Amino acid sequence: MPNVSMTVNGKQVSGEVEGRTLLSTFIRETLDLTGTHIGCDTSQCGACVIHVNGQSVKSCSMLALQADGADVTTIEGLAAGDQMHPMQEAFRDCHGLQCGFCTPGMVMSAVDLLQHNPDPTDHEIREWLEGNICRCTGYHNIVKAVKQAAGAMKGQAAAAE
Amino acid sequence: MSATGIGASVKRKEDKRFLTGQGNYTHDIDRPNQTYAYILRSPMAHATIKSVGVDAAKGAPGVVAVFTGADMAEIGGIPCGWGVNNKDGSPMNEPKHPVLAEGKVRHVGDPIAVVIAETYEQAKDAAEMIELDLEELPAVIDMEKAISGSGALVHDDAPDNLCYDWELGDEAEVDAEFKNAAHVVSIDVTNNRLIPNAMEPRAAIGEFDKATGEYTLYTTSQNPHVIRLLMGAFVLSLPEHKLRVVAPDVGGGFGSKIYHYAEEAIVTWAAPRVGRPIKWVAERSEAFMSDAHGRDHITHADLALDAEGKFLGLKVYTKANMGAYLSTFSTCVPTYLHATLLAGVYTTPKIYSEVKAIFTNTVPVDAYRGAGRPEATYLLERLVSKAAWELGIDQVEIRRKNFIPKDAFPYQTPVALQYDSGDYEASLDAALKLADYDGFPARKEEAAKRGKLRGIGFSTYVEACGIAPSAVVGSLGARAGLFESANVRVHPTGSVSIFTGSHSHGQGHETTFAQLVSETLGIPIDNVDIVHGDTNKVAFGMGTYGSRSLAVGGEAIMKALGKVTDKAKKIAAHILEASEADIEFKDGKFTVAGTDKEMAFGEIALAAYVPHNFPHDQLEPGLEEQAFYDPMNFTYPGGCHICEVEIDPDTGVVEVVGMTAVDDVGRVINPMIVEGQIHGGLAQGIGQALLETCVYDEDGQLVTGSYMDYCMPRADNLPDFKAATTETLCAHNSLGVKGCGEVGAIGSPPSVINAVLDALRDRGVTDISMPATPQKVWQALRAAEMPAAAE
Numbered sequence: 001m002p003n004v005s006m007t008v009n010g011k012q013v014s015g016e017v018e019g020r021t022l023l024s025t026f027i028r029e030t031l032d033l034t035g036t037h038i039g040c041d042t043s044q045c046g047a048c049v050i051h052v053n054g055q056s057v058k059s060c061s062m063l064a065l066q067a068d069g070a071d072v073t074t075i076e077g078l079a080a081g082d083q084m085h086p087m088q089e090a091f092r093d094c095h096g097l098q099c100g101f102c103t104p105g106m107v108m109s110a111v112d113l114l115q116h117n118p119d120p121t122d123h124e125i126r127e128w129l130e131g132n133i134c135r136c137t138g139y140h141n142i143v144k145a146v147k148q149a150a151g152a153m154k155g156q157a158a159a160a161e
Numbered sequence: 162m163s164a165t166g167i168g169a170s171v172k173r174k175e176d177k178r179f180l181t182g183q184g185n186y187t188h189d190i191d192r193p194n195q196t197y198a199y200i201l202r203s204p205m206a207h208a209t210i211k212s213v214g215v216d217a218a219k220g221a222p223g224v225v226a227v228f229t230g231a232d233m234a235e236i237g238g239i240p241c242g243w244g245v246n247n248k249d250g251s252p253m254n255e256p257k258h259p260v261l262a263e264g265k266v267r268h269v270g271d272p273i274a275v276v277i278a279e280t281y282e283q284a285k286d287a288a289e290m291i292e293l294d295l296e297e298l299p300a301v302i303d304m305e306k307a308i309s310g311s312g313a314l315v316h317d318d319a320p321d322n323l324c325y326d327w328e329l330g331d332e333a334e335v336d337a338e339f340k341n342a343a344h345v346v347s348i349d350v351t352n353n354r355l356i357p358n359a360m361e362p363r364a365a366i367g368e369f370d371k372a373t374g375e376y377t378l379y380t381t382s383q384n385p386h387v388i389r390l391l392m393g394a395f396v397l398s399l400p401e402h403k404l405r406v407v408a409p410d411v412g413g414g415f416g417s418k419i420y421h422y423a424e425e426a427i428v429t430w431a432a433p434r435v436g437r438p439i440k441w442v443a444e445r446s447e448a449f450m451s452d453a454h455g456r457d458h459i460t461h462a463d464l465a466l467d468a469e470g471k472f473l474g475l476k477v478y479t480k481a482n483m484g485a486y487l488s489t490f491s492t493c494v495p496t497y498l499h500a501t502l503l504a505g506v507y508t509t510p511k512i513y514s515e516v517k518a519i520f521t522n523t524v525p526v527d528a529y530r531g532a533g534r535p536e537a538t539y540l541l542e543r544l545v546s547k548a549a550w551e552l553g554i555d556q557v558e559i560r561r562k563n564f565i566p567k568d569a570f571p572y573q574t575p576v577a578l579q580y581d582s583g584d585y586e587a588s589l590d591a592a593l594k595l596a597d598y599d600g601f602p603a604r605k606e607e608a609a610k611r612g613k614l615r616g617i618g619f620s621t622y623v624e625a626c627g628i629a630p631s632a633v634v635g636s637l638g639a640r641a642g643l644f645e646s647a648n649v650r651v652h653p654t655g656s657v658s659i660f661t662g663s664h665s666h667g668q669g670h671e672t673t674f675a676q677l678v679s680e681t682l683g684i685p686i687d688n689v690d691i692v693h694g695d696t697n698k699v700a701f702g703m704g705t706y707g708s709r710s711l712a713v714g715g716e717a718i719m720k721a722l723g724k725v726t727d728k729a730k731k732i733a734a735h736i737l738e739a740s741e742a743d744i745e746f747k748d749g750k751f752t753v754a755g756t757d758k759e760m761a762f763g764e765i766a767l768a769a770y771v772p773h774n775f776p777h778d779q780l781e782p783g784l785e786e787q788a789f790y791d792p793m794n795f796t797y798p799g800g801c802h803i804c805e806v807e808i809d810p811d812t813g814v815v816e817v818v819g820m821t822a823v824d825d826v827g828r829v830i831n832p833m834i835v836e837g838q839i840h841g842g843l844a845q846g847i848g849q850a851l852l853e854t855c856v857y858d859e860d861g862q863l864v865t866g867s868y869m870d871y872c873m874p875r876a877d878n879l880p881d882f883k884a885a886t887t888e889t890l891c892a893h894n895s896l897g898v899k900g901c902g903e904v905g906a907i908g909s910p911p912s913v914i915n916a917v918l919d920a921l922r923d924r925g926v927t928d929i930s931m932p933a934t935p936q937k938v939w940q941a942l943r944a945a946e947m948p949a950a951a952e
Contacts, residue, residue: 018282034189035182037412039360040445044868047360075182088180092172095837099667100179101360101412107180126876133868135360135413136667138844138905139876141837 006070008033009077017064023057024048026064027074035075035104039133046132049105050074056112058105058131075104078111086152087111087145096145098136106132110146118157119150166680167896170833173672174686175665184410187364187381192438195366196225198428199284200441201274201291202450203266206300206522206861207313210264213274214292221290223283226435228427229274230261236430239421240395241487244638245325245496245518253325253518256316258486260396260423260430266295267315267485268522269863270450272423277435281442300522300861304459304480307519315485315520324483324492324518329500329576335513338474342465346548352536353931354457354482354855355848356871357529359666361412362443363452367428371436375403378429382408383418383664384704387641389696391421391489397430401696404429408694411666415845416528417452418666419706420489424451449866454855455529457482458495458536464509464544470554472509472563477540479516484525490706491527492518497637498533498625498707504574505541506585506623506799507563512575522861528706530845530906534624539931542620542911550922556915557598560589560621571892578625580797581892588823588887589621592801595883596821601805614808615818616920619801620912626900627796627891628707644791645709646701647717649678649725651784653770655763656688662702663714664693667841668902669834670710674718676830677896681722682762683749700787708900711830712796716894720788729765731780736760736768796891796899800824802843804912808920813939815851815917821883822908827891827899835901839884842905848874849906850913851932872932921945 005014008031015030027033027050036059039047048059051073078085087107090096097103106129113120113128120128125146126139134142165171178184215227238257245253257263262273274291278284299313306312307322315322339345366379376399382388385406392406393399411418428439443451458481465474481495500514549559565572567584574580593599601617608615628634631642648660657678663670675689692698705714726746733751734741743754752759760768769784805819822839829835852872856864865871890897910931917933918926925945929937 020282028189033182034186035184037186037361038188038442039362039412040868042445042867042869045360045445075180079181084177084180091180092176095173095833097176097179098669098837098841099360099413100175100184100410101186103179104182122881123877126879129876131875133360133873133875135358135415135845135873136841137837138840138842138874138882139879140840140882142876143881 002065004064004068006067006072008072009074019065021064022060023062023064023067024059027059033074033076037101037104039101044133046109047102047105049108049132051108051112056109075108078107085111086156087149090145090149090152094141094145094148096137096142102132102134106134106142110149113146114150114153118154120146163680165686166676167830169676169831171672171676171686171831173669174675175669175671186361186410186412187366187379188442190366190379190409192366192368195438195440196277196279196435197281197284198439198441199276199281199288200272200424201276201288202447203262203269203271203273205266205295205297206269207298208266208295209298210262210266211294211296215274217290217292218276218287221283221287223279224276224287225279226277226431227274228261228431230259230263233261233430234263236260237396239423240391241492242489242640243493244640245327245492246638247325248328253492254319254323255487256319260426268524269861270524271485275427275431277431277439302521302523302857302859302861304482304519304521307521308517315522319520322520324487324520326517327496328515330513332513335474335476335511338511339465342473343468344466344552345463346466346544346551347463348540348544348547349461350540350543351930352456352458352539353849354526355455355529355853356449356855356865357415357417357452357455358873359413359415359417362445362448363418363422363424364442365425365428366438366440367432368438369433375405376429376432377405377407378425379407379409380425381411381418383411383414383666383706384702385664385694385696386662386702387704388421388425392426392429396426405697408664411664414666415530416455416532416706419704420453420527446867449871450524450863453488453525453527454484455526456536457526460540462540462544464548466548466552470552470559470562472507474511475503475509477503477514479514481516481518482523482526483518483520484523485520486525488525488527491525493639494528494533499537501576501578502534502537502625503541503576505538506565506621508565510575514576523857530842531903532707534903535907535910538620538622538907539911542622543914546619546915556619557593560619561586579794580623581794582889583623583797583799583825584887584889585621585799588800588825591885591887592803592821592823595823595885596803596805596819608807614810614920616806616916616918618804618912618915618917618919620908620915621801622908623797623799624904624907625795625797626708626903627712627792628709629795630793631791641703642791643703644789645703645714645717646787646789647714647721648700648787649718649721649785651725651766651769653767655684655766657682657684658690658692659718660692660699661714661718662699662704663710664705666705668705668710668838669831673711673831673834674715677715677718678722681719684762708902711898712891712894712900713790713792715896715898716792717788717790719895720790721786724786724788725784728784728786729762732765732768733760735775735780793893796827798824798826798899798901798904800904800908802908802912804909804916806913806916806920808917808938810942813935813942815933815938817847817880817913820847820880822905823885823887824901824904825887825889826901826904828888828897829886830898835886836884838901839905840882842903843882843909844874844879845906846909847879847913849931850910852878854932
């Protein structure tokens with residue numbers, strides 16, 4: 001079986017995989033990073049969104065081998081130690097999660113939105129998150145959380161300047 | 162109000178683990194040396210199993226074992242939890258529901274064999290090698306055809322595919338009201354079949370410990386004790402003390418994870434046979450064809466009114482799809498959770514309801530968020546709006562005219578239930594204000610300028626939840642009691658573990674229940690842990706469904722907390738050398754009335770475990786109490802949902818531009834969580850009304866078998882919600898709580914469809930079915946324009 005190596009959450013990792021092994025499976029089964037969830041088999045639900053080389057990706061839509069040499073961040077790598085990322089904080093603050101299953105993918109996707117668009121409108125947030133299905137919240141509080149995180153991150157950026 | 166007590170929007174204790182990827186769902190659990198199961202399912206809706214050739218699969222790489230229905234024939238079938246009688250008093254038809262198919266398959270997805278292998282991929286590959294010889298039989302999909310007497314039989318021992326033919330009320334008595342009526346308004350509605358789609362697919366891990374003879378099942382369940390009882394006692398004949406069921410973090414349920422499923426029994430039964438743990442995780446496409454579906458009613462209803470628009474009588478005839486087998490609570494949904502709600506919020510004096518439950522070659526149908534109550538609310542609120550339009554009465558006025566007045570509680574309905582409290586005018590008034598009803602004509606006019614048809618729709622509803630008084634449901638055929646248990650364990654240094662039989666799969670129990678403890682004992686919320694989801698930790702539990710967690714599970718906690726404070730007072734009296742009657746407990750402090758003597762809760766806790774001078778004949782050491790709570794009645798949340806839509810007449814696209822919900826859920830413990838529950842329910846209600854439906858073709862193939870085909874509500878399909886609460890307290894529990902988990906999904910669908918019809922009625926459209934897709938709306942508009950052309 002071929003070997004694959006990549007950086008995940010800042011650590012160099014490698015492992016043997018089958019050619020057909022999905023990146024999502026490699027992350028969950030080989031690396032035991034179970035925060036990345038599998039909610040469907042048609043790349044529709046978005047529970048498995050991670051960042052590959054800084055971009056949000058549905059990790060079920062890539063083979064593990066395609067990520068050879070990539071820099072990967074999963075939900076486990078988003079917080080700085082005990083300090084949650086402003087997006088994570090905002091989701092908690094706005095009650096943007098209930099059962100928590102879609103949450104990792106939703107948060108990773110939302111973080112990438114703000115990389116592309118630091119000040120999105122409600123409409124832009126809803127359009128961006130169209131590929132992440134949540135069955136619990138009705139999205140209202142998720143939209144609120146993303147807006148709040150955008151505000152917090154702008155504040156942080158201003159303070160850093 | 163304290164910052165962490167009753168009424169505070171405390172941020173959730175469970176969130177950090179979910180937000181950082183530390184949740185522990187069944188799929189995340191790996192047991193040492195585990196194997197993986199793949200279930201081979203029927204590709205046909207109805208067929209005779211001629212043979213299942215497993216030899217090649219058994220020899221495939223990595224395969225540990227293959228089992229078929231023949232191997233499991235000695236075990237029991239999956240039981241149904243509720244018996245319903247026919248009109249003549251005879252019991253319902255209850256065919257066997259085998260764990261693995263025996264002789265026939267009866268729906269696409271019916272499990273036929275299980276392959277257990279070293280890896281999931283190997284199990285799945287080997288399943289391809291099973292030689293399946295099925296002789297296809299005609300499938301029965303349509304309910305009308307199923308009971309026509311001319312089609313195939315799903316079960317040879319269920320004539321006309323009838324499970325039961327049940328009634329509530331006296332048809333002749335209601336007919337008499339109709340003779341005096343000035344108007345009769347009739348409606349035919351379909352409550353579309355839905356696929357629950359909790360985001361976490363079901364999963365199960367079976368394990369057997371040879372040394373102790375104990376089985377463990379990890380499963381995605383809303384009620385692990387119920388699974389232990391159903392699977393242990395009825396399917397596998399395993400005693401409770403040798404069977405542990407763990408439901409760890411569960412990623413949403415909405416009803417679909419109440420039931421005992423075949424896969425749970427398969428992995429538990431097979432674990433000792435392969436001598437290793439067995440893990441099964443559903444793929445989403447499997448979930449579509451094996452999770453119990455919801456709704457699926459066809460109803461005809463007639464409403465009799467006097468000349469002023471007062472309701473005189475109601476007759477409702479429903480056909481309810483049971484699918485191929487009876488799932489755990491399937492039989493009570495169209496009867497005791499549906500027909501008993503047909504009074505709604507109105508004073509209709511005479512009501513008759515008939516329900517025929519029908520077998521078809523489809524996935525079993527059972528409770529899905531709301532369960533029976535959305536179906537009742539939908540037909541009733543559609544009918545009320547239709548009556549208003551036909552009689553030329555205002556939508557709001559016809560409702561007000563027929564409301565049960567707020568001073569009429571307790572109110573005995575003609576359909577068995579006695580509502581304990583409510584104020585329907587209050588929630589209607591609040592909703593009208595929040596939705597800016599007065600501004601609607603101007604908004605409609607403005608929309609018309611943009612070429613859009615704007616409509617407003619109402620739903621004023623009541624539901625029965627907090628399920629349920631054991632005595633009542635027992636007399637109606639439930640084969641279980643529906644109480645809840647709680648155990649309060651005060652540790653020596655004053656922290657508290659609460660063991661609850663309720664189960665949280667998104668509802669936030671770890672926070673809301675901790676607020677009850679923080680408030681009652683006056684201790685910091687961080688000193689409280691809520692333990693749930695493990696039959697080896699929690700004494701007993703009936704689980705979470707029917708919006709029962711707070712109203713039943715929370716009350717059990719309150720009862721146990723009461724016992725703890727009673728005992729703590731005894732300890733305080735002893736130590737402070739006072740009479741027990743003089744001990745007061747407030748804000749976490751025990752004081753002797755009229756003195757400055759006091760002890761903090763933590764000091765009492767420590768004393769309880771360091772009882773150096775306790776009078777042991779009067780005072781036991783320790784501080785731990787258990788309680789079981791069985792409610793006196795259902796609880797009756799109610800409210801008003803107002804939907805506003807804009808329709809593009811050229812495309813038929815319906816946009817929800819306003820969704821207002823004012824719900825009376827009794828006392829609110831955590832407003833943030835309650836609002837979140839309502840939002841989620843509204844999303845599912847709008848989903849049912851506009852987007853979601855399960856489609857089978859006439860051969861019984863599931864057409865909507867993936868997220869590519871089944872239209873889940875996504876972020877860009879839904880509006881911001883306006884949600885608020887009014888409050889009348891539940892009259893029969895100490896907290897005054899009613900339950901909030903289902904109200905959104907119960908109240909909202911008719912408000913959406915009534916809004917669509919309000920928008921379309923100027924164009925001559927008088928009916929549309931759920932989901933009101935662009936195609937249906939467009940066709941309805943064209944048909945109204947040119948009746949002949951659209952055919």
